[in-house]
Amino acid sequence: MAMYAMLRRASSSLLPQLARRATAQSSSRTFQNVLSALHREAAITVVPSLRFANAFATQTSADKNLAQVLQSEIECALEDIHTQNQIDIPDDFPFEIEDNPGERTIQLKGQFGDETITVQVDIPNVAPEENEDDENDEKNESESSIPLVVSVFKGNGVSLEFGVTAFPDEISIDSVSIKQSEESEDQLAYEGPEFLDLDENLQKAFHKYLEIRGIKPSTTNFLQEYMFAKDKKEYLVWLKNLKDFVY
Numbered sequence: 001m002a003m004y005a006m007l008r009r010a011s012s013s014l015l016p017q018l019a020r021r022a023t024a025q026s027s028s029r030t031f032q033n034v035l036s037a038l039h040r041e042a043a044i045t046v047v048p049s050l051r052f053a054n055a056f057a058t059q060t061s062a063d064k065n066l067a068q069v070l071q072s073e074i075e076c077a078l079e080d081i082h083t084q085n086q087i088d089i090p091d092d093f094p095f096e097i098e099d100n101p102g103e104r105t106i107q108l109k110g111q112f113g114d115e116t117i118t119v120q121v122d123i124p125n126v127a128p129e130e131n132e133d134d135e136n137d138e139k140n141e142s143e144s145s146i147p148l149v150v151s152v153f154k155g156n157g158v159s160l161e162f163g164v165t166a167f168p169d170e171i172s173i174d175s176v177s178i179k180q181s182e183e184s185e186d187q188l189a190y191e192g193p194e195f196l197d198l199d200e201n202l203q204k205a206f207h208k209y210l211e212i213r214g215i216k217p218s219t220t221n222f223l224q225e226y227m228f229a230k231d232k233k234e235y236l237v238w239l240k241n242l243k244d245f246v247y
Contacts, residue, residue, distance in 0.1 A: 067247030070239055077236040087229050090222060094214035112213045116153040121146060124227050143167060146227055150215055157181030162210060166220035173206055
């Protein structure tokens with residue numbers, strides 16, 4: 001009985017100590033787990049932040065470089081504009097010019113008797129450098145030219161429309177068609193055969209028809225100079241707008 005009492009007292013005093021040690025060890029493991037989780041979370045947060053910072057630095061460098069190249073091109077464009085001759089409208093120019101900054105085309109308007117003549121003039125197509133080895137003196141089809149759309153209106157709303165390509169000292173008619181005022185854009189109206197397939201006398205008559213209405217080499221030669229100058233001005237504005245956006 002005495003031995004049983006001693007064992008009972010010893011076990012009763014040892015159990016609280018073991019419980020405290022277990023609690024302490026559990027608390028220590030829990031604290032270590034929390035620290036490990038915090039370290040992992042910090043690492044996950046820092047790595048994307050570093051990647052974003054590196055990407056931003058790369059973007060800033062690329063944008064700055066692009067802005068510098070654009071500025072260099074702007075300076076070249078300015079010099080090109082300053083060295084070009086001033087374009088004066090001839091006194092006998094048969095049309096009024098409507099030139100809106102930012103648009104690639106200009107509009108011409110004139111009168112011929114009871115007819116209203118409108119001309120849409122596009123930016124020139126620039127020719128490649130001539131090849132000295134070319135045989136003969138035939139016209140290079142890709143030399144400098146300007147596209148025109150000439151419309152002749154009468155009071156009934158119907159118009160005669162010409163597609164024209166103007167080369168230096170030469171005018172080429174590409175197409176001739178009648179346009180109805182109520183014609184839908186979805187309709188595929190018959191626009192006649194290829195102009196060069198027409199009888200030669202008919203071709204000459206159409207050229208004369210346009211000539212007396214102001215579409216002649218003296219007019220289109222001036223328009224070439226005017227549109228080249230406009231192209232340079234629009235190019236400069238385009239470059240400046242790009243630079244303002246980029247940097």
